[in-house]
Amino acid sequence: MQIAILVYPGFTSLDIIGPYEILGRLPGTEVVLVGGAKGLMTNDLGALSIDVPATFEDVPAPDVVLVGGGPGQVHQMADGRLHEWLRAADATSAWTTSVCTGSLILAGAGLLKGRRATSHWLALEQLPQYGVTPAHERVVIDGHYATAAGVSSGIDMALKLAGELTDDDVARTIQLIVEYAPEPPYAAGSLDTASPTVVNLAKARLSGRFADS
Amino acid sequence: MQIAILVYPGFTSLDIIGPYEILGRLPGTEVVLVGGAKGLMTNDLGALSIDVPATFEDVPAPDVVLVGGGPGQVHQMADGRLHEWLRAADATSAWTTSVCTGSLILAGAGLLKGRRATSHWLALEQLPQYGVTPAHERVVIDGHYATAAGVSSGIDMALKLAGELTDDDVARTIQLIVEYAPEPPYAAGSLDTASPTVVNLAKARLSGRFADS
Numbered sequence: 001m002q003i004a005i006l007v008y009p010g011f012t013s014l015d016i017i018g019p020y021e022i023l024g025r026l027p028g029t030e031v032v033l034v035g036g037a038k039g040l041m042t043n044d045l046g047a048l049s050i051d052v053p054a055t056f057e058d059v060p061a062p063d064v065v066l067v068g069g070g071p072g073q074v075h076q077m078a079d080g081r082l083h084e085w086l087r088a089a090d091a092t093s094a095w096t097t098s099v100c101t102g103s104l105i106l107a108g109a110g111l112l113k114g115r116r117a118t119s120h121w122l123a124l125e126q127l128p129q130y131g132v133t134p135a136h137e138r139v140v141i142d143g144h145y146a147t148a149a150g151v152s153s154g155i156d157m158a159l160k161l162a163g164e165l166t167d168d169d170v171a172r173t174i175q176l177i178v179e180y181a182p183e184p185p186y187a188a189g190s191l192d193t194a195s196p197t198v199v200n201l202a203k204a205r206l207s208g209r210f211a212d213s
Numbered sequence: 214m215q216i217a218i219l220v221y222p223g224f225t226s227l228d229i230i231g232p233y234e235i236l237g238r239l240p241g242t243e244v245v246l247v248g249g250a251k252g253l254m255t256n257d258l259g260a261l262s263i264d265v266p267a268t269f270e271d272v273p274a275p276d277v278v279l280v281g282g283g284p285g286q287v288h289q290m291a292d293g294r295l296h297e298w299l300r301a302a303d304a305t306s307a308w309t310t311s312v313c314t315g316s317l318i319l320a321g322a323g324l325l326k327g328r329r330a331t332s333h334w335l336a337l338e339q340l341p342q343y344g345v346t347p348a349h350e351r352v353v354i355d356g357h358y359a360t361a362a363g364v365s366s367g368i369d370m371a372l373k374l375a376g377e378l379t380d381d382d383v384a385r386t387i388q389l390i391v392e393y394a395p396e397p398p399y400a401a402g403s404l405d406t407a408s409p410t411v412v413n414l415a416k417a418r419l420s421g422r423f424a425d426s
Contacts, residue, residue: 014234014391017261021227021364024258025418031260040264045237047244048230049264051253100392121392138396150392151234155365160398172401173414178227179313179334179363181402182395183351185373188385189394201386205238 001028001165004062004089006082006102007035007052010072013043014151015099019066022158025174026166034059036082044070044209056085061092064161068154069100069120071209076105083109095161097146099154101210106145107132115142120150121191122203123210136191152189155180214241214378217275217302219295219315220248220265223285226256227364228312232279235371238387239379247272249295257283269298274305277374281367282313282333284422289318296322308374310359312367314423319358320345328355333363334404335416336423349404365402368393 003023005016024031035041035052042049065086076082086109090096098106103119106112107130116133117140118124124134138149139157148157159180163171188194194202216236218229237244248254248265255262278299289295299322303309311319316332319325320343329346330353331337337347352370353360361370372393376384401407407415 012234013230017226017230020258020261021225024260031258033260045233045244047237047246048233049266051262051264053262121389138394139398150390152368152391152393152395156396156398163398168399169411169414172399172407172411173418175397175399175401176334176403176407176411176415177363177418178365179351179402180365180395180397181351181406182365182393182397183369184388184393184395185352185369185376186381186385186388188388189392190389193394194385194389198382198385198389201382202389205386205390 002062003031003064004034004059005066012070015068018155019158064095067098067102069102073101077108099148103147117147118149215275216244216277217272218279225283228281231368232371277308280311280315282315286314290321312361316360330360
């Protein structure tokens, strides 16, 4: 089984590394980082540069496609070559998946039309313009599409996917290996639980970063 | 504020990327990936190569030191140059921290002697040989040491640290930005909740990977 993880300049690192840490442990699985060009690509926060060893042409038919988000996502919304690769890969993939604003990239390629999907809480309202029904849920599965909410939610999505791709005990074993029994020290991780003060602080920090291209 | 994150061949990616995604969003903070040599270093699972832009000599006095784990950790237990850097950095750091078997590296450098600390559940029993009291807890703070349990626990540790380094609302804002409201689809993330079958599967998968050097 081949899992292709998209990397582009300005990616959010946990969006892709969270799922990679889970899916990369599935038996008999090859993970390949793929981008528009080979070489180093730097993340949104600037301190992490990842080597991208494969271009779209090198990975024409992965079993699983994973598209993460990040402020660099806005530059991927009109990328014809990326969209062509996504549509072709999606035609044969077992699962096409996204984390955070990665769902906007999938939607921009026309892949989620008529589907329910999720995204970062601040980007959800951008989904309808692509004919996608936004769902304020952490993980949404509709057909062979699995979309996750913001950044850290990719871990939950990947564990669910691990169970679908193999079986529950394989997924549980990976969960124990990465000791995923979260104990957040605060309860502000969702719009439903964060205070208005924190929501406003977050919106100010993210202002313009998820804007439409 | 400068945060130094150690990278070495065979690192576990989520160990360092989880905390980076949190701590890298602290205001006025520079994160630097540091290693024994500059250049690309590949993770334990093999698909991720990270560019390490700085050596120990380039980062002599970081405010926060973060050491992740991974099977590559066993090769760091007798590295005199790494241990010297850790001891020198720890002498002036505000916080010296670890995720997963990173605590074994800190302990091997003599930094946790007489302290309580945690580690990956399968590595906890290795701590006493370094004079460290093992604690089966997700995040342990003792003095200016913060240690986290396996892999994904670094996210919880980093959020706690974010609150200590700034204030609770800054930490909560980062939690909301990365939408950290976990919903694990299984309840097998801890020795306390995983079934004996899953524990045995995990032990078999990890056999020899956290072994003493």
